[in-house]
Amino acid sequence: MTTYPSVAVITRTKDRPLFLQRAIKSVHSQEYKNFTHVIINDAGDPQPVEELLEKYKELTQGRVKVIHNTDSRGMEAASNKAIKSVESKYVAIHDDDDSWHPNFLKYCVDHMESTGVMGVVVTTDRIIEEIADNEIKLLSTERWLPDLKEISLYRQCLDNFATPITFMYRRDVYKQIGFYDEELPVAGDWDFAIRFLSKYNIDYLNTQEALAYYHHRPSATGVNGNTVFAEKDKHLHFLNVLMNKYLRQDLENGTLGVGYIMNNLRYQRETIEMQLTRESSKLEGQLNDKAEYIVNETKHIAQQSKDSFAKIEERLGVIESKQDIVPVHKKITDKIRKIIQ
Numbered sequence: 420m421t422t423y424p425s426v427a428v429i430t431r432t433k434d435r436p437l438f439l440q441r442a443i444k445s446v447h448s449q450e451y452k453n454f455t456h457v458i459i460n461d462a463g464d465p466q467p468v469e470e471l472l473e474k475y476k477e478l479t480q481g482r483v484k485v486i487h488n489t490d491s492r493g494m495e496a497a498s499n500k501a502i503k504s505v506e507s508k509y510v511a512i513h514d515d516d517d518s519w520h521p522n523f524l525k526y527c528v529d530h531m532e533s534t535g536v537m538g539v540v541v542t543t544d545r546i547i548e549e550i551a552d553n554e555i556k557l558l559s560t561e562r563w564l565p566d567l568k569e570i571s572l573y574r575q576c577l578d579n580f581a582t583p584i585t586f587m588y589r590r591d592v593y594k595q596i597g598f599y600d601e602e603l604p605v606a607g608d609w610d611f612a613i614r615f616l617s618k619y620n621i622d623y624l625n626t627q628e629a630l631a632y633y634h635h636r637p638s639a640t641g642v643n644g645n646t647v648f649a650e651k652d653k654h655l656h657f658l659n660v661l662m663n664k665y666l667r668q669d670l671e672n673g674t675l676g677v678g679y680i681m682n683n684l685r686y687q688r689e690t691i692e693m694q695l696t697r698e699s700s701k702l703e704g705q706l707n708d709k710a711e712y713i714v715n716e717t718k719h720i721a722q723q724s725k726d727s728f729a730k731i732e733e734r735l736g737v738i739e740s741k742q743d744i745v746p747v748h749k750k751i752t753d754k755i756r757k758i759i760q
Contacts, residue, residue: 424482426454426524426587427507431497432515433463434642437555439515440471446513447478451524456483459501462491495599495607502590502598510590512583512608516645519584520630527587530624537619538588540570540581544629548636550643563633570623572616576677577684581612581621585631592619605646606657613665613677658685 428446432439439458446456456479460468465487472483486501502510509528513519527539545563549556563585570580596614599607615621624630640649647654662685665678 423506424453424455425507425528426451426509426511427502427505427590428454428456428524429498429501429510429512430456430458430515431461431494431501431512432458432468433461433491434467435463435515436467436471437550437553439468440475441518441555442513442515443471443475443479443483445518447475447480447482448521449519449524450521451528452482453528454482454524455505455507457486457501457505458483459486459497460488461494461497462488493601493604495603496601498607499598499601502593507590509587511587514583516634516636517584518632518634520628520632523630524587526624526626526630530622531587531589534622536622537592538581538586538615538621539624540585540621541587541624541630542626542628543582543585543631543633546632546634548634550636550639562629568623568625570616570621572613572677573680575609575613575616576681577688579609579612581608581615582633583608584633586612586621588615588621595619603657603661605650605654606661609658610661613681617677 430439430442430446432442443456443458446454458468458472468485468487472479472485484505486504488497488500491497498512509531511524511527523541527541530536530539543563544560546560547558549558564580567580574580592615595618596611599611601607603610612621635645635648636643637645637648639645644650662678662681665676666682667678669676669678
């Protein structure tokens, strides 16, 4: 009987050795050791990848398989090629710029073995970071989706609650739902999770401490950027492509299904956002009007005070020659000056 590692961990990378180094340490610092790590270099420079593997060969202990693509076909094609290159019971995608808690694999495998569930998503922290002087600098950490308790197909139709770094699943699902859609340059993980939830449940592993770390660099561009930020327009375009695809399937089947839900939820969100924008603009206009009124009234009151002070000063000046009045006059005028200045 052929034996193979329990988990295939897939890391997609391209010319990001700074991130890949962290990813290698994250994967190979796992308490659970029955895994193989497939690093697929999608047409990036192979030398930095090989240098990192040589540097960490004692840590990796022969558990790494490297694939160097000569031509890039995109993230989802890279995922599929890496997944198909090895055998395993479970699959987890660990992108080169994210990281795991050392117990991620252990907790996921234990839960899936004990429950028989087809997939599991873990409690996750969102880490905001930046790249400066070729170093990764942590800016802040917060709980990612703090109110999340269950993984719902309905909610998945609006947002992705099974991002790769948070998600482990059984390889058997490919027989029913297929692999990642290689026609999608972005949003392929969202589409995969929708197809997954259309057939199977995904458990949510709710732990006090986060088991996955989703790293974001909102200000980064180019090779160091997250596609969701650096390629926002592309994301929006292919989200629309996906919504159209699923809605066409509904129309062809004569049913109201996932396509209708996706489009309806997105329409509701955009409508609410537009209403909030309009209300915000209206409120801003009203506040500006009130502020202008207050400024004008303040100026008017200040001018009246100056005029009144001038009259008082003029009248007091008439009797200023009297010695006993001078100190009183001085006190009054000093106080008035302080008030109106």
